[in-house]
Amino acid sequence: MRARDLIAALMQASANVRAKIKIHERLSMMSDDSAATEAASPSESTDDHRGSHEITIPLTHIKLAGQNWPAEAEASEKLPVLALHGWLDNAASFRRLIPLLPKDRRFVALDLPGHGLSEHRPAGSYGYFMDYVPFVFEAADALGWERFVLMGHSMGAGIGTLAAGTFPDRVAGLILIDGMGPLTESDEGAPARFRSFLQSVRRAQKSEARDRGAAPGDSSSAAAVTNTGGGSVYSSEDHAVRARKLVGGLSDASARLLVQRNLMQRLDGQGAVDGFIWRTDARLKLPSPMRLTEKQVRAFLSEIEAPTLMLAALDSEFAAYENLIQARAGSIRDLSTKKLSGGHHLHMENPEPVAQAIAEFLGRV
Numbered sequence: 072m073r074a075r076d077l078i079a080a081l082m083q084a085s086a087n088v089r090a091k092i093k094i095h096e097r098l099s100m101m102s103d104d105s106a107a108t109e110a111a112s113p114s115e116s117t118d119d120h121r122g123s124h125e126i127t128i129p130l131t132h133i134k135l136a137g138q139n140w141p142a143e144a145e146a147s148e149k150l151p152v153l154a155l156h157g158w159l160d161n162a163a164s165f166r167r168l169i170p171l172l173p174k175d176r177r178f179v180a181l182d183l184p185g186h187g188l189s190e191h192r193p194a195g196s197y198g199y200f201m202d203y204v205p206f207v208f209e210a211a212d213a214l215g216w217e218r219f220v221l222m223g224h225s226m227g228a229g230i231g232t233l234a235a236g237t238f239p240d241r242v243a244g245l246i247l248i249d250g251m252g253p254l255t256e257s258d259e260g261a262p263a264r265f266r267s268f269l270q271s272v273r274r275a276q277k278s279e280a281r282d283r284g285a286a287p288g289d290s291s292s293a294a295a296v297t298n299t300g301g302g303s304v305y306s307s308e309d310h311a312v313r314a315r316k317l318v319g320g321l322s323d324a325s326a327r328l329l330v331q332r333n334l335m336q337r338l339d340g341q342g343a344v345d346g347f348i349w350r351t352d353a354r355l356k357l358p359s360p361m362r363l364t365e366k367q368v369r370a371f372l373s374e375i376e377a378p379t380l381m382l383a384a385l386d387s388e389f390a391a392y393e394n395l396i397q398a399r400a401g402s403i404r405d406l407s408t409k410k411l412s413g414g415h416h417l418h419m420e421n422p423e424p425v426a427q428a429i430a431e432f433l434g435r436v
Contacts, residue, residue, distance in 0.1 A: 123139060123140050123166065124138070124141075125139070125188075126139040126179060129213070133189070135189045135206065136187060136188035137182055137187075138165070138180045139178075140170070141177055142175055143174045143175060147175050147176065149173075149175050150220055150243050151177040151219050152172075153207065153219055153220070153221055154178060154223070155180075155183065155207070155221065155224070156182075156226075157250075157415075158226040159186065160186065160225075161183075161333055162180035163328040164180070165222075167418070167422045168426055172430055173430055182332070183203060183227075184206060184352070185351060186333070197360060198354065203233075204234050207230060207234045208238065211241070218240075219243065220242070221245050222246040224248040225415065226253075231245055232245070232251060232252045232368075232375065236370075236373070237371070237374070239376040239377065242376075243436055245375060246379075246382070247379065247380065248418050249383060251396050252371070252399055253362065253363060254359075254362055255368055258364060261362075264358065264361065265361060267358050275353070303348065304345075304346040304347070308327075308331070308347065310347075312327050320415070321420070325416060369402045373402045373403075376404070378405045380408075380428065381406060381408040382409055382410075382411055382425060383408065383410045384417040385411065386414045387417070412424070
């Protein structure tokens with residue numbers, strides 16, 4: 072079955088849950104009397120002057136969380152925007168950017184599966200990059216959006232290009248923030264990559280079984296790596312913020328936005344809080360089992376019909392891939408590119424020029 076036919080079948084299944092969408096228009100993430108294992112309620116950022124609300128989207132096999140910025144006019148005819156964050160980030164990645172964008176559109180920023188407040192994939196399943204694409208369209212279906220604009224940062228930009236190339240009639244505009252398509256693998260490198268993935272899974276299973284005191288091979292603990300946290304325990308939110316700042320060159324304020332949505336309390340045997348761990352699905356840190364080839368990625372890019380905006384960060388670690396990105400850019404028929412100052416998270420650290428470029432682009436969509 073072709074990838075497009077498979078995704079279409081999943082989309083048909085998602086029609087059964089469209090009526091189940093529940094929008095929780097509350098400003099706090101969760102109440103103080105939430106389950107003991109939930110993190111303390113993240114405070115609303117003063118940067119988010121437009122006012123976002125929590126949203127829960129029940130899909131066929133999983134519930135996704137996100138943040139919702141309604142359009143000022145309830146009957147706005149402007150197409151809505153679905154925002155996709157980067158790897159190990161979450162919907163809070165867009166908390167500084169979206170309030171600066173035109174208010175005549177609705178924006179929804181998702182927590183992708185295993186990130187932020189969204190549920191994890193079922194036990195025993197391991198995600199391929201392509202697996203994110205059906206979630207995009209299932210979420211859009213549940214929201215009642217036939218056509219929409221996609222905005223993605225980093226990994227989210229890679230997901231966006233595959234989605235726009237799969238169903239080009241549904242994606243009316245595509246905004247890529249420091250990313251264009253997923254990482255690839257050569258034909259010859261596929262066996263070694265898959266071998267590395269399976270070896271990593273086995274090591275993680277043994278480690279989890281050891282932590283739980285199970286015997287090696289015990290089926291109760293060897294089925295999957297499902298625990299959150301990835302091992303690190305932090306004494307406080309500030310401790311976790313300091314750790315997050317070490318990855319990605321984030322400011323304290325930006326790191327805190329992401330940490331507050333990715334952190335949860337850890338309880339000891341008596342039910343008392345003895346630290347904080349990441350709620351992120353630990354399987355996200357496993358090597359990719361399989362990647363598309365560069366030829367396949369460019370085939371998806373060539374299918375994109377939507378006007379596309381690429382915003383490249385001048386100080387990003389991905390600037391080293393400029394030659395590759397330029398080569399890929401030739402496959403997109405309606406592409407405009409802008410280079411802006413800032414690092415990889417420029418939409419968080421330098422949102423004003425990013426917002427200006429996006430606002431100008433949205434005027435075309």
